[in-house]
Amino acid sequence: MDAQGQEKFREFVANRSPALLRTAILLSGGDEHAAEDLLQNALIKVASRWNRVEEPEAYARQVLYRQQISRWRLRWRKRELTVADLPESAARERPDNDADLRLTVRRALSRLTPRQRTVLVLRYFEDLPETEVARLLGCSVGTVRSTTHRSLARLRSLAPELSALGLSDVPGPSGAVTPAEVGP
Incomplete structure (x- = not known):
């Protein structure tokens, strides 16, 4: 160069x-x-x-x-799942500010499988269409759709406090979470 x-x-x-x-x-x-x-x-x-x-x-x-x-x-x-907090301390009543929301989303994302996390990041945080995600991951569009569906369901179960805030579609382009808000 x-x-x-x-x-x-x-x-x-x-x-x-x-x-x-x-x-x-x-x-x-x-x-x-x-x-x-x-x-x-x-x-x-x-x-x-x-x-x-x-x-x-x-x-x-x-x-x-x-x-x-x-x-x-x-x-x-490596089958061990590492998390920063013990499961008992991860349960919160309601995040009061953006920092708590970012930490909650990050914690929930970290508990997803790498494939689920990758699909959600590509679809919602990078805002890529399903066809592009499928091309990048080397799988079919149907696989992307089903993985997205299962990942969002698991994310909602891992972070029920997000739905208490009215963010039922977290993460997502229409939700309150954007890449800048989740970043460091």
Whole structure:
């Protein structure tokens, strides 16, 4: 990469890393360290193809998704579910502010399977159509639909306090949760 390309890449990283990191955090279930690793690996791949990539952010997001898919496909070795809080302390009456809402959504997303979490992040936080999600995940549109349906049902059961707020379609483009609100 020439000097001009390096400068443009540095600008890209400075400008787009926060948004890409938020997506990586959602994809990794709230594990910020895993998200940072995911983003760093994606940026390495973007840098190696910088001169050939027309849409660097789209390419970076695709690398993030595919790396996360590879991680959860290989996760068969590790069956343990790790959570930050014990289940007893995770139950709340009602989140009083946006920070509590973000934490509640993040906690609930982290308890979904990696596949469920990935489908919800792609569909609702990245606002991709079902056909694009199916293409990225290498499955059929019907699989995306059924996984989305089951994932939302599980998310609602994991975080019933969200429906008490009137956010019955959480997460979703019409709901009160956006990628910026769920981010770090």
